[in-house]
Amino acid sequence: MITRNASCRCGQLRATVTGDPIRVSVCHCLNCKKRSGSAFAVQARWPLAQVRLDGQSKCHKQVSDSGNWGMFHFCPDCGSDVYYKNDGPTVDAKFASLVAIPLGTFDDPYSLSPAFSVWEERKHDWVEIVGDGIERD
DSSP: OOEEEEEOSSSSSEEEEESOOSEEEEEOSHHHHHHHTSSOEEEEEEEGGGEEEESOOEEEEEEOTTSOEEEEEEOTTTOOEEEEEEESTTOOHHHHTEEEEEGGGBSSTTSOOOSEEEOGGGSOTTOOOOOTTOEEO
16 A cells, blocks of 8 residues: 655654545645645645644634635644645535645655646636646536
8 A cells, every 4th residue: 555755844744644545636726825825736635544644733724715614734843734624514525524735745746646626717827737637627
């Protein structure tokens, strides 16, 4: 079984995941842009049972474009987001039970590729997400 390791910049907050993710997606919503400091964010999601979290985190609750919220866990030392969970009135039940981890926090960020591109109505005109079979929302 595949094991992947993710961490903050200073290494204090870590996540270890086993198996393949349920979903890898690019998100163009305003919340993800603010969170990532970029034009979009890419994250992979696993069931909580496949995630081990180590280290201390602080948590920030943020309402998203959809009206749902995310509980973003970040390192209190270096400030890096390492994982988050979604919840709210309209969040799909399958996502409420998943842990999302930003792709850039993984030791090998090249081992996963997105299969979904969401909130494309907020996508910058100069961004193009390419690949075979990417579902768009």
